[in-house]
Amino acid sequence: MKKASLALVAIALALTACGGSKKAESAAETKTASVETAAEGTEASNEAADKTEAAQTPTVAETVVLDREGLKITAKELDMNGSLGPSLKLLIENGTEQNVTVQIRDMSVNGYMIAPLFSSAVGKGETKEDGVGFSPRALKLSGIDTFAELEFRFCVLDSETLDKLYESEPITLRTSAAEGYQERFDDSGTVAYEGEGVKIVVKGPIEKENGFGPGILLYIENKSDKKIAIHATDVTVNDAVLEPIFSPEIAPGKHVIEAMTFFDNQLEDSKINTVRKAAFKCLIVDAESFETVKETDLIQLKI
Numbered sequence: 001m002k003k004a005s006l007a008l009v010a011i012a013l014a015l016t017a018c019g020g021s022k023k024a025e026s027a028a029e030t031k032t033a034s035v036e037t038a039a040e041g042t043e044a045s046n047e048a049a050d051k052t053e054a055a056q057t058p059t060v061a062e063t064v065v066l067d068r069e070g071l072k073i074t075a076k077e078l079d080m081n082g083s084l085g086p087s088l089k090l091l092i093e094n095g096t097e098q099n100v101t102v103q104i105r106d107m108s109v110n111g112y113m114i115a116p117l118f119s120s121a122v123g124k125g126e127t128k129e130d131g132v133g134f135s136p137r138a139l140k141l142s143g144i145d146t147f148a149e150l151e152f153r154f155c156v157l158d159s160e161t162l163d164k165l166y167e168s169e170p171i172t173l174r175t176s177a178a179e180g181y182q183e184r185f186d187d188s189g190t191v192a193y194e195g196e197g198v199k200i201v202v203k204g205p206i207e208k209e210n211g212f213g214p215g216i217l218l219y220i221e222n223k224s225d226k227k228i229a230i231h232a233t234d235v236t237v238n239d240a241v242l243e244p245i246f247s248p249e250i251a252p253g254k255h256v257i258e259a260m261t262f263f264d265n266q267l268e269d270s271k272i273n274t275v276r277k278a279a280f281k282c283l284i285v286d287a288e289s290f291e292t293v294k295e296t297d298l299i300q301l302k303i
Contacts, residue, residue: 197224240270
């Protein structure tokens with residue numbers, strides 16, 4: 001009887017061990033399936049995010065933007081993720097008998113004037129791919145985070161003499177983000193001058209950042225029918241007389257947010273690290289005839 005009892009105990013232990021093993025295997029399989037499901041979910045989520053980002057990134061349709069006197073320029077692509085900032089890719093085909101240099105004038109993005117980084121020399125009979133660069137800092141100051149509409153002119157020069165051959169009519173490129181888009185122009189601040197179709201707003205001082213500043217930020221809108229340039233005169237900062245770096249040009253119907261900055265050596269000599277107070281006048285000039293439109297009264301800023 002003792003031997004029979006021991007045999008039954010042994011069988012019972014073996015069955016218990018088998019049952020425990022199967023439960024462990026089942027738990028492991030459940031855990032593995034759970035991890036795989038979580039991984040698949042993350043991957044699907046990432047793919048969805050990539051598709052959403054791609055859908056939100058503005059694009060331009062391939063468009064011939066200039067075809068004149070043997071020179072043909074095609075807008076190929078808008079690259080919003082260039083290493084130096086956004087870039088408009090161009091294909092330039094020079095079928096003329098002279099070397100030309102192509103530049104851009106009066107560039108605006110969503111109605112804000114943005115100075116482009118572009119000058120392309122193309123030899124006679126040559127085809128060249130090049131890109132129009134946009135300063136990330138200028139875009140940031142203007143609050144531009146997407147491209148809905150670009151407007152500009154081409155200026156074509158003789159590469160040997162740098163004489164202007166011609167300037168194109170305004171060219172408008174609308175991106176995939178243009179439909180339903182409406183720019184809100186940030187004119188918050190102190191209105192320093194309003195007249196002759198021009199409005200100048202002092203938005204305030206800016207601190208030194210990435211090698212720029214300190215300086216004074218201004219918003220300017222041009223509702224006149226003339227292209228204008230704005231120059232600052234009689235400038236003092238913290239009671240020190242300084243020469244500013246400031247001469248924006250604004251096409252009719254356009255806006256600009258521009259920083260008035262100063263040379264480092266002037267700031268160092270005057271021991272200026274931040275703008276506490278400033279005074280200046282704005283000289284409004286017709287950018288074509290260079291005639292003075294208006295010189296404002298003294299504009300004063302005190303923090």
